Amino acid sequence: QIRGFHAILFVEWAAAVSQENQELEDFLYQRFPPALKTASDAWIATKPLVNPDAPSSPFVMSEYVLxxxxxxxxxxxxxxxxxxxxxxxxxxxxxxxxxxxxxxxxxxxxxxxxxxxxxxxxxxxxxxxxxxxxxxxxxxxxxxxx
Known part of the structure; x- marks a missing residue:
């Protein structure tokens, strides 16, 4: 259930990013739980939009630990x-x-x-x-x- 909640939160955040809705993006990001925030920061650092070797999501990274x-x-x-x-x-x-x-x-x-x-x-x-x-x-x- 926790993973599901994190996934929904992340998808909503990603949708806000793609729609360039900075206010919603910031609002959702501030509500990321620590495990999701750490993994998302590490995932963003891999530049997933331009790096084909980047992990598919923050959930598959070693930083995502519950x-x-x-x-x-x-x-x-x-x-x-x-x-x-x-x-x-x-x-x-x-x-x-x-x-x-x-x-x-x-x-x-x-x-x-x-x-x-x-x-x-x-x-x-x-x-x-x-x-x-x-x-x-x-x-x-x-x-x-x-």
Whole structure:
């Protein structure tokens, strides 16, 4: 938005210059923000109307520096750091969901263990549930403690 405002102000100033309206030109130039004024002065010094190697506008010059750009970079770095934390938290929550499913299956196998007529099948359900429980417990113990 700031760049847009600066561009509009500069275009209006350039129009006043081309129309040779000195009063409007001075009025607008006095209202240039410091970043635009510095860049415009440097751009005018390159004689853009006669120098084909001059930059196309003051906005592409190194003198045009907005304080907000530095602030935006700082916020971008903060956002990237927070995103990394959020991704780590998401990964941790995914692991806990997996454990929830594993332990729910332990309850399922334990619950159906006594429902069969064959003791071999009942015992197999208990063994399967126990193996899944031990696997889930092993996975749980690998999680970081905080």
């Amino acid at each position: 304080e907000e750009d530095d602030l935006a970079e700082q916020w971008q770095a903060t956002a990237e750091a927070e995103l990394a934390k959020a991704n780590q938290a998401d990964e941790t929550s995914d692991r806990y969901v997996l454990l929830t499913v594993l332990f729910a299956s332990v309850l399922f196998f334990g619950g159906i263990a006594g429902k069969f007529q064959s003791q071999i099948i009942d015992m197999a359900m208990l063994v399967i549930g126990s193996i899944i429980f031990l696997a889930g417990l092993g996975i749980l113990l690998t999680f970081p403690m905080q």
